Each structure stands twice: as structure tokens, then as C-alpha cells.
Amino acid sequence: xxxxxxxxxRILLKExxxxxxxxxxxxxxxxxxxxxxxxxTDDIRYWMPMRRNVKANELDREFTREGQDINWFDEGKxxxxxxxxxxxxxxxxxxxxxxxxxxxxxxxxxxxxxxxxTDPIEVSVKCRFLIYRNRVQTETDFLIGxxxxxxxxxxxxxxxxxRKIILDQNVLLAKNLTFFF
Amino acid sequence: MAEVVNLITLEVGxxxxxxxxxxxxxxxxxxxxxxxxxxxxxxxxxxxxxxxxEMFFAQDITEVLN
Amino acid sequence: MATAxxxxxxxxxxxxxxxxESGVISREIFVNPEIYAQxxxxxxxxxxxxxxxxxxxxxxxxxFVSSMGEESVILCRDRQxxxxxxxxxxxxxxxxxxxxxxxxxxxxxxxxxxWSFATDGKLVGVPYFKDxxxxxxxxxxxxxxxxxxxxxxxxxxxxxxxxxxPSFAEYMGGFTTYLDFLLDTWDGxxxxxxxxxxxxxxxxxxxxxxxxENFIGDRYHNISHRSVDMAGVGPSGVGxxxxxxxxxxxxxxxxxxxxxxxxxxxxxxxxxxxTSYQHSKIVSxxxxxxxxxRQKNYGKWARLLPGPSTVFPxxxxxxxxxxxxAVWNPRGANSHEAWRWFLIDKNAPPEVREFLRHxxxxxxxxSGLTEQDDMENWxxxxxxxxxxxxxxxxxxxxxxxxxxxxxxxxxxxxxxxxIRNVTDAFAGEQNQRGFYQRxxxxxxxxxxxxxxxxxxxxxxxx
Numbered sequence: 001x002x003x004x005x006x007x008x009x010r011i012l013l014k015e016x017x018x019x020x021x022x023x024x025x026x027x028x029x030x031x032x033x034x035x036x037x038x039x040x041t042d043d044i045r046y047w048m049p050m051r052r053n054v055k056a057n058e059l060d061r062e063f064t065r066e067g068q069d070i071n072w073f074d075e076g077k078x079x080x081x082x083x084x085x086x087x088x089x090x091x092x093x094x095x096x097x098x099x100x101x102x103x104x105x106x107x108x109x110x111x112x113x114x115x116x117x118t119d120p121i122e123v124s125v126k127c128r129f130l131i132y133r134n135r136v137q138t139e140t141d142f143l144i145g146x147x148x149x150x151x152x153x154x155x156x157x158x159x160x161x162x163r164k165i166i167l168d169q170n171v172l173l174a175k176n177l178t179f180f181f
Numbered sequence: 182m183a184e185v186v187n188l189i190t191l192e193v194g195x196x197x198x199x200x201x202x203x204x205x206x207x208x209x210x211x212x213x214x215x216x217x218x219x220x221x222x223x224x225x226x227x228x229x230x231x232x233x234x235e236m237f238f239a240q241d242i243t244e245v246l247n
Numbered sequence: 248m249a250t251a252x253x254x255x256x257x258x259x260x261x262x263x264x265x266x267x268e269s270g271v272i273s274r275e276i277f278v279n280p281e282i283y284a285q286x287x288x289x290x291x292x293x294x295x296x297x298x299x300x301x302x303x304x305x306x307x308x309x310x311f312v313s314s315m316g317e318e319s320v321i322l323c324r325d326r327q328x329x330x331x332x333x334x335x336x337x338x339x340x341x342x343x344x345x346x347x348x349x350x351x352x353x354x355x356x357x358x359x360x361x362w363s364f365a366t367d368g369k370l371v372g373v374p375y376f377k378d379x380x381x382x383x384x385x386x387x388x389x390x391x392x393x394x395x396x397x398x399x400x401x402x403x404x405x406x407x408x409x410x411x412x413p414s415f416a417e418y419m420g421g422f423t424t425y426l427d428f429l430l431d432t433w434d435g436x437x438x439x440x441x442x443x444x445x446x447x448x449x450x451x452x453x454x455x456x457x458x459x460e461n462f463i464g465d466r467y468h469n470i471s472h473r474s475v476d477m478a479g480v481g482p483s484g485v486g487x488x489x490x491x492x493x494x495x496x497x498x499x500x501x502x503x504x505x506x507x508x509x510x511x512x513x514x515x516x517x518x519x520x521x522t523s524y525q526h527s528k529i530v531s532x533x534x535x536x537x538x539x540x541r542q543k544n545y546g547k548w549a550r551l552l553p554g555p556s557t558v559f560p561x562x563x564x565x566x567x568x569x570x571x572x573a574v575w576n577p578r579g580a581n582s583h584e585a586w587r588w589f590l591i592d593k594n595a596p597p598e599v600r601e602f603l604r605h606x607x608x609x610x611x612x613x614s615g616l617t618e619q620d621d622m623e624n625w626x627x628x629x630x631x632x633x634x635x636x637x638x639x640x641x642x643x644x645x646x647x648x649x650x651x652x653x654x655x656x657x658x659x660x661x662x663x664x665x666i667r668n669v670t671d672a673f674a675g676e677q678n679q680r681g682f683y684q685r686x687x688x689x690x691x692x693x694x695x696x697x698x699x700x701x702x703x704x705x706x707x708x709x
Contacts, residue, residue, distance in 0.1 A: 048614075052347075052348040064444055067601075069444035071608060072608075074604075075605065079605075082478045082616065083616065085477070089473070089474040092475075093620045094622065136627070170448070171450060172447075172448065172613055173449075174449070176622050177613045213363075216354060216356050218353070236363065236372045238374045238375075239361070240361075
């Protein structure tokens with residue numbers, strides 16, 4: 001394959017993945033939580049570490065560790081499914097009335113594709129997110145950070161198999177995390 | 182004028198030169214970039230201090246010798 | 248502060264603000280900034296406060312930056328292995344000498360002018376000491392301000408700024424009977440407990456007393472958690488939050504009004520076995536083993552299943568599951584910063600560690616299915632209490648007031664505290680009344696001679 005063809009494949013794949021991420025955000029913002037759950041593989045790892053202030057020479061200790069420490073999130077589909085069930089009860093007071101949420105997904109970077117750009121079954125993609133939450137009357141949160149996702153093709157459809165959420169905060173400035181990143 | 186020394190980068194055993202004209206060997210580095218623990222190996226102003234340990238302030242360190 | 252003892256206005260007259268005979272408490276004590284300012288002086292500068300856990304500072308030079316009231320403090324193990332708690336503020340011009348959350352260091356050096364303090368708090372580095380100060384500065388007088396007393400109680404580190412405060416043991420009184428269940432290992436054998444890496448810190452827009460009084464004994468707020476009981480987050484992985492181990496137990500509210508502490512505790516029949524952990528073979532066998540050891544080690548005391556509790560003023564804990572400590576750090580009348588530590592037996596098998604870690608995260612804190620709803624309620628309870636009209640209407644704390652619960656059959660267990668059987672009543676507010684009785688005393692008492700009421704027979708001694 002020529003370089004041009006490879007580049008075109010890359011651009012098309014990036015466009016495809018970006019569309020997927022935008023569609024995912026749309027589902028969350030439109031509160032189609034059950035459809036959103038369908039975009040996750042059954043073995044998804046959904047991880048959001050906490051972040052410490054550490055010395056420059058100890059940056060390996062900045063993030064709490066997946067699978068070992070307390071994290072803001074460190075869970076699989078079962079727990080994510082329960083979060084959705086809880087919201088749908090209508091008596092989850094922290095989301096009743098429902099918050100108004102907008103996900104902005106930007107700076108999308110395609111980091112890799114396996115086994116190849118032209119015929120990928122797994123891709124890794126990094127982006128920035130800005131989540132705006134407004135609830136009840138004036139309560140407003142802005143949550144900004146980075147996301148590193150692994151997407152896997154299951155029955156010709158992309159699904160999210162890993163999501164690492166890096167929130168750019170130390171003390172969490174939101175009172176709770178009742179929404180999805 | 183010599184480059185500003187970044188104390189954080191200095192390992193134990195490294196020798197540095199001070200504004201007072203002494204040479205000190207680093208014995209511990211808190212890696213805060215402000216202070217360094219060292220002992221005098223040469224001190225023309227007061228040779229009796231050679232071998233004694235002290236904290237040295239970043240602005241008193243002028244040069245890395247090795 | 249003069250106004251703390253001589254109220255200037257009606258709004259700061261605490262005698263009418265906290266009326267425990269009638270069971271009403273003014274909203275002013277939650278929303279009024281003047282009262283909030285007095286709390287910092289009268290309460291947080293005098294009480295024993297929770298700082299951290301010894302497992303966070305296991306080696307010399309280890310430090311953890313904590314908070315006492317509004318102020319940043321450094322919990323540190325010095326090179327002689329002594330534990331210290333210092334104000335995190337340079338004695339020269341006030342800069343925070345440590346802006347890291349935790350780590351290990353031989354010195355805390357101020358990035359402003361360079362003063363440097365050893366792990367025992369002593370001022371050891373002063374730039375241009377010879378040239379600028381002519382060596383006349385008395386370094387021994389300018390170390391980091393240190394708390395007046397520090398106590399390591401079964402691995403939990405506590406401190407007070409008041410040198411006249413009683414010892415931690417006296418401050419706690421018989422309440423340690425209940426606190427021990429949090430700090431001991433699950434089998435009660437006296438092994439080591441440690442803190443999971445990762446301390447949750449988050450902002451809750453309400454006064455710090457909302458969670459403190461919730462944890463001290465609010466059995467009434469179950470409706471808050473209706474959704475999580477439907478979604479299922481029990482320790483067995485599914486089902487309700489409340490564990491089967493409480494079935495058939497007598498529900499007790501235990502208050503120490505002379506000290507301000509309180510706890511929800513269940514007293515189960517002698518022959519009752521716990522059956523809560525069916526997560527996996529390894530996990531259920533571990534807890535079954537711990538439980539039988541617990542019965543041996545605690546004897547008849549193993550019948551106690553302690554629940555949510557608050558150590559006055561702002562440390563709350565859950566001694567069973569999710570086993571954790573929370574501190575409600577005041578940040579102005581209208582906000583506070585919650586910090587939470589999660590505990591685990593040091594020798595727990597990896598499967599148990601993993602099971603509990605996951606359970607803790609999904610239950611507690613901002614991402615916890617249970618606690619999210621608490622924060623919504625505290626937030627908007629506070630929010631709706633700020634107006635001048637709202638402030639004219641006190642909160643109601645009358646539940647169970649004037650009624651005695653049915654007698655408690657303890658079969659020889661001499662349980663300390665003021666015990667109320669709420670098995671049939673479902674809930675009561677004695678513990679909250681005890682908390683605010685103590686709060687009022689702190690807000691008006693001039694010193695610890697007046698606060699140590701148990702010494703002169705005015706309060707119930709334990």
C-alpha cells in the first residue's frame with residue numbers, strides 16, 4: 001500500500017472513531033443511558049484515578065493505581081449498569097430531577113490501531129473532555145480533563161473496552177459524580 | 182557568570198563550589214531545590230570545618246565540580 | 248473572641264439557638280458566618296481532631312498533609328520515629344512549607360524566602376543567617392507551630408491545639424469501646440490495620456455539621472437511599488445496603504452528651520452468626536474465619552455490631568462496611584471539604600482486599616451510589632435554610648424526646664454511654680441532641696476547666 005493510501009486509511013479511521021465518540025456523547029447528553037451501556041464491551045474497565053500533588057521527581061505517584069488504590073472510579077460493566085439502574089429509578093435524589101449535561105469531546109488523537117490501520121479491530125484514542133453539568137437551578141460544575149479509550153470491534157460495531165479518565169483536579173470540586181465521563 | 186545550579190539534579194557524592202570559596206561534598210539531597218546537605222572537603226577560610234556537615238542554601242552554591 | 252461568650256445580637260445567642268428541652272435548633276448555627284467564625288475559635292482550636300493514620304507515615308521522614316478545622320497541617324514522622332503535627336505555614340512570612348499531599352522528606356523548605364524546617368519542626372535552615380541576621384536569630388523560637396498534644400490511638404492519629412485539653416483517653420471516655428471496632432482488625436486479634444492508598448477529598452456545599460449529625464445516629468434518613476437499595480450495592484455484591492448480620496439484633500442509639508460523641512450500634516443475640524459475605528469462596532471464608540476469631544477475642548462484646556458514628560466534633564466513621572473514616576473540614580459556613588480514609592486489615596488476602604476496595608468505592612464518596620444522595624440532601628437542606636424567613640423556623644429534633652425506649656437487655660454487657668433502644672421506634676434523635684448539647688457547651692465555655700464537665704460531677708462519667 002502506498003503512503004497516500006495509508007494516510008487516507010488513517011484519516012478515514014480517525015473520522016470513524018471521532019464519529020463514534022461524538023455519538024456516544026450524544027447518547028449521554030440525551031439521557032439514553034441504556035443505549036450508552038450497549039456501547040461498552042462486557043469486559044470494560046472504567047477507571048478514573050484520584051490525583052496527588054507530588055514532587056517533580058515522584059510523578060509516578062501522582063495517580064492512584066488502578067486495581068490497587070481507592071480511585072474515583074475503578075469498575076466494570078456490572079457497576080456501570082447499576083449506576084444506570086439507579087438513575088432510572090426516579091428516586092435517585094442526586095439525579096432527580098435529572099441534571100442537564102453537555103459533553104464536549106475534542107483534541108481527538110488516534111494513537112494506534114491493531115492489527116493495522118486498514119483493517120483494525122482495536123484502536124486506542126485519546127481526547128480532551130469538558131463536561132458541563134447544571135442541575136436544579138443554579139448549581140453548575142465544569143469538569144475538564146483527558147480520556148484514553150480503547151475501542152474494540154464487536155460484530156462489526158465499535159465498543160469501548162477501556163476508558164481511563166484523567167480529571168484535572170486534586171480536591172474534587174463537584175459534590176458528587178452521578179454522571180458518566 | 183556560571184549557569185544557575187539546579188540542586189534537584191545533584192546526586193550524593195557530587196562536589197560543589199560555594200560563594201565562600203569552599204568545596205563541599207553532597208551527603209543528602211532533600212530534592213526541594215532550596216537546600217542541600219553537605220560536608221566540607223576544602224575550606225580556605227576555616228580549614229577546621231573540613232569534614233563537618235552543614236545545610237547549604239541554593240544561592241550559595243555556584244558551581245558543580247564533577 | 249469576646250463575642251463567643253457575650254452574644255451581641257439575638258442571632259448569635261446560643262442559649263436560644265439550641266433549645267434541647269423543646270428539641271428545636273435554630274438554622275442560624277448552620278448558616279450564620281459569625282457563628283461559624285466563633286466555631287473556629289471555640290471548637291476547632293480546642294477539641295481533639297482526627298489527623299490521619301499511622302500507616303500513612305510508616306517510615307521516618309514520611310508526611311501526610313492534613314487539615315485541622317480550616318487550617319492545613321503536616322502529619323510527619325521525624326527521624327527519631329516521633330509523630331508530629333505542625334501548622335503548614337512558614338514562621339517567617341506564612342507560605343505553605345508543603346504543597347504536596349504526601350511523601351517523604353528530610354526537611355520542609357519554604358519556596359518563598361527559603362526557611363527550612365526539619366521533620367521535628369525545628370527551624371534548621373535560614374538563608375544568610377550569618378550575613379543578614381548576624382547569627383542573632385534564635386532559631387529555637389521559630390520552628391513550625393506544633394499542636395499542643397498528639398495521640399496515636401490504635402493507629403489513628405489525633406491532635407489538639409489546646410494544651411489544657413484533657414488527654415485523648417479522657418476526651419473519649421468510654422466511647423473508645425465503640426471506636427475500637429473501627430481500628431482493630433476484623434478478627435479483633437490486635438493485628439495491624441492500614442489505609443488504602445488514595446484519600447478521597449471533595450467539596451460539599453453545606454455546613455460541616457450536616458454530615459457530622461447524620462453519621463452520629465440518623466436512622467431516619469433511609470428514604471434518602473431508596474434508589475440504591477433498588478439498584479443494589481450490598482456487601483454481598485447485590486441487594487440492600489443493610490447487611491443480614493443486623494437481623495434480629497436490638498437497635499441501640501448510644502450518646503455521650505457530656506462529650507458529644509455518638510453511635511448507632513446493634514446488639515445481636517448470643518447465638519447469631521453473620522452471613523453477609525457470599526461474594527466468593529475466599530471472601531466468605533475469610534470473613535467467617537474473622538467472625539469466629541472475633542467471637543473468641545471479644546467474647547460477649549462480639550455481640551456488638553457498631554454502625555455509623557461521630558467523634559465530636561467532625562470525625563465520622565463506619566466500623567463495619569464500608570470501613571472508613573471521614574472528616575468534615577469546615578470551609579466557611581456554607582461549605583466544607585470532606586476527606587475519607589478507607590481501612591483494611593494489613594494481612595487481608597488479595598481477594599478480600601479487592602472485594603472491599605470495589606465495595607468501598609461504589610458505596611462511599613462522590614462516586615458512591617449511596618453517598619451521592621446524602622450530598623444532594625445536605626446541599627439543598629443548607630441551601631434552603633439561608634433566607635431570613637427560613638432562619639425564623641428552627642429544625643425539629645424532637646424524635647423520641649420525653650420518651651424512654653424499652654429496656655435494653657444487655658445480659659451483663661456494661662455498655663458505656665446513654666443507651667436508648669430504638670428497635671421498635673425505628674429511629675430517635677437522642678444522639679443528635681447530645682451532639683448539639685456539647686456543641687453549645689463548647690461555644691460558651693471559656694476554657695477546658697469548664698468543658699470537662701465530667702470531672703465535677705455535672706456530667707455523666709464513664
